[in-house]
Amino acid sequence: MAATTALDLRAQFPTLQREGVAYLDSAATSQTPEPVLAAMDDYYRHHRASVHRGVYPLAAEATDLFEGARTRIAARLRWPDRDTVFTRNATEAINIVAAGWGRRHVGPGDRILVTTMEHHSNFVPWWSLAKEAGAELVEVPIDDEGLLDLDALDRLLPGAKVLAVAHVSNVLGTINPIADILARARAHGVVTVVDGSQAIPQLPVDLGALDPDFYAWTGHKAYGPTGVGVLHGRHDLLLDTEPLIGGGHMISSVSFEEVRWAAPPTRFEAGTGAIAEVIGLGAASDWLGGIGMDAVRAHEHDITAYALARLGEVEDLTLHGPRDADRRGALVSFAVKGVHPHDVSEILGRRGVCVRAGHHCAQPLMRRLGESATTRASFGVHTTREEIDALVEGLGEVRRIFA
Template sequence: MTNARTTFSSPLDLQSVRADFPILSRELANGFPLVYLDSANSSQKPRHVVQALEDHYLKHNANVARAMHQLGAEATAAYEGGRDKVAAFIGAPSRDEIVFTKNASEALNLAAHTLGASLKPGDVVVISEMEHHSNIVPWQLACERTGAELKWFGVTEEGRLDLSNIDELITENTKIVSLTWVSNALGTINPITDIAAKAHAVGATVVVDASQAVPQFPVDVSTLGADLLAFTGHKVVGPTGIGVLWGRYELLAELPPFLGGGEMIEVVRMTGSTYAAPPARFEAGTPPIAQAVGLGAAVDYLSGIGMDKIAAHEHAIVEYALEGLKTVPGLTILGPTEAADHGGAISFELDGVHPHDVATVLDTRGIAVRAGHHCARPVHERFGVQSSTRASFYLYTTPEEVEALVDGLGFVRSFFKVA
């Protein structure tokens, strides 16, 4: 790899971190070591999280909030303990502001369905062109149901939110502003606090998709400016099957239920029902119990390392990767090309080679990346491309893996005889 950067500095002991993730020591087909560069899709899991899941299932497994025996009490304590840990991890003022869902998509659908219940014709919902589909489709559906209008921020050539018409988008008619904090496709970090202040000045509610933010840097919801915030467990070294919706308690208490069923009720009669206070109101049926235990273990693990150190490592590895990718002939980066305000995902095109072919050939060398529109088709259309290849990095990514990617892209070019 030819890289102008001659040194790489990280505050993390990468050898020690990687030892916590057994999968990273795998050797794949053709004798190549695994180079996992798909963490924006799903992060790998440390042994600590897997052991927490195993311990729960083997020693404490029972349903929660309803089983009146010792195992039920232990499972309930473990489940609610996960809620306590998540609340502390994101700076929530109260544990009762943490709602467990099955993923971030469900959390955003919950937000759109419940907030959308009060929309009417003439109201405006504002999103952006760089959103994940999970923060587009639910709002489209809400506007279709209610007659409200959906508007959106565009994206500049540099891959930043185009805020030039913010005064036209956020007006007295704007009721909801829902934005990604960190783009899963472009890696752009958006100025959520500034936009939230503008939205609150006109009385709008602010929803934040923090799926790519919470894994990467310290989060304090008490100062962010969001009213509701969603993220998913499997991107923060936690298990699949669990997501989080944080909300200001006063707002959650005003919202109607999303799903009906056990434990979200207060009293049920054939003539009607009343509902539990948050967060139980939004957790119908048997919840993701073991997953909450695993998520608690995951945030404990990240906190033990230090989110400030993880953020510094992400910045350093992204800077190293951007410099390396710029040396590949015919490669175009989508979005910001500098590390400032850049998250851990970089999408790119390689002239003359389809993104799926890029990913397939890299896979033969043990390099795992993602190809497609990354559930962010509108932003790809904005840049006039059907799809892209995405490499994404996390706390366990090494500079040697970045070098393997750059060298691998050189092999791709030679494989397809790209001039």
């Protein structure tokens, strides 16, 4: 972002115009820039109609906007648009895979590999499937720095059915070597399900090069609206996946004797979709592409390195995850000795510093870290070093209060 600075971009986010707000919670929900709001507003004001149904001009315009978003998102990530499915969020996307593909292919005694660092969205659906199918849920461990134990993974892959793995950890910030991991799994015929929710907003992601079996992400962390996510899948696997929801639009034919599903992606998009949200997500993808993902990564790498250095100055603070910004996404999770994370978050909030406190939907990981909860600060394209300074100054107040 050499030509476009974080301060330049901040002007595009209405919420950030509020005085005294240091928004450090992008890993939970990103802010929404004006071009995304404008795209959704344009649909509601000028093209409001259902998609895929009418042949009159308004409906055709709405359909073109909706499907145009799919085509552009798929093209930017180098994945076929016919294998790019719109869902409500990454959680729904992974549940489609676990229920629709997993119930057909995972049986008694099969092993499902899930890493210690998974968000509950890529853990609970597999736990439920294992319980239902009589399969075994097996942990792929991490080391003390928060890196995936690849030697353990190699030992566990032979004979496994599924590997569920985060591209970027939402707690540790760990950037997993996903291309290497997918290649190892592919060599053993293990189906991979990648949670890319933290990766898509901040890393250059080339799905064509990675070649995952399934890759899920959500719009509201990628500068898009809530209520829309994406599932990318290999076509043969999507054809072999039952839809999670049945109803209108997702069928080829219906009779009292037989129901036939439509081809992907339609079979997974029952009912009237989140039309404005999909259009907004297309605009968000265009907006990120316009900045350039290499530039996004460079900025957030710089901010993360600065945050790691500044937080290292705070006494009685434990940082979790890799110490090297090269191996970490744009977030830091930490614990302040003797202070509950919710108290840390509340005191910071009084100063306008917005951070997240809790287990971050990653309770197995919390147990591995020996924490009940942590405080997490996460960064976006608009984050400045001054906001990191405000975080550190606020932590100074936390320590004074609890001294």
